[in-house]
Amino acid sequence: MAETGAPMSIKGFEERLLQVSEKLPKRLRQCADYVASNKDRIAVSTVAEMAEGAGVQPSAFMRFCQILGFSGFSEMQKLFRESYVGGWPDYSTRLHHLREKAEGSPSALLAEFVEAGRTSLEGLLKTVDPAALEEAVKTLAAAEMVHIIGMRRSFPVASYMAYAFEKMGVPAMLHSAVGKLDNRHAVRPGDALLAVTFAPYSAETLDIVEAVSARDIPVVAITDTIVSPLRKFNAQTLLVSEVDFGAFRSLSATLCLAITLSVAVGTARQEN
Secondary structure, eight states, X not given: OOOSSOOSSHHHHHHHHHHHHTTOOHHHHHHHHHHHHOXXXXXXOOHHHHHHHHTSOHHHHHHHHHHTTOSSXXXXXXXXXXXXXXXXXXXXXXXXXXXXXXXXXXXXXXHHHHHHHHHHHHHHHHHSOHHHHHHHHHHHXXXXXXXXXXXXXXXXXXXXXXXXXXXXXXXXXXXXXXXXXXXXXXXXXXXXXXXXXOSSOOHHHHHHHHHHHTTTOOEEEEESOTTOGGGGGTOEEEEOOOOEEXXXXXXXXXXXXXXXXXXXXXXXXXXX
């Protein structure tokens, strides 16, 4: 399964990661998922820290690096450190790996969540491809009806976008699966689907994306990694990475992207 030759750029790294991810066994897939959503940590972390984040042994993480074509973690880390010339990770990212977690008071928790949200927002411009954003807006603005689905952690994002579209006069339908109702047959030619899902990806969301894309109806996806299963359905993908604090993950950057997308679509429809 090992690749020959290490990727020479971050783009090449992402392409290699996407190429091999579907073939990886469970433990190594955990490494792929973690790396895909935490690329900013590679340059400033040890192999033990990366392995712990992925929930695997360091030896498994080293094997993952070798499958990508690197001799080991040090060579992979070198690629990311060299790529940060002129744009090294900000101090909040570095300090994240050094400071102890805040405990106790609500104000300490608030400070940590604010920091996680701020870091997530700063990273949004790096994860969202401007060209992909333009295409997503064009697709949704041209649709006769925008169908929106997002389950569990994604539901606040999906419901906000349904609310925003309604206020701007954009025809939209929220698929909530309340009462296990399946409304995928309401999606018709000329419509578009907007799907929001993050690891561990919602089976209901993946099912409707697969069914809709099989009918050649365009899909726009908001997701978290380049190895997201949504990509195999030819979805127009917008990537967003949220920094977590403890067992909780912010939605700051995701909601910022949702607001941007909603307003851009509403504006585009008025212009047309």
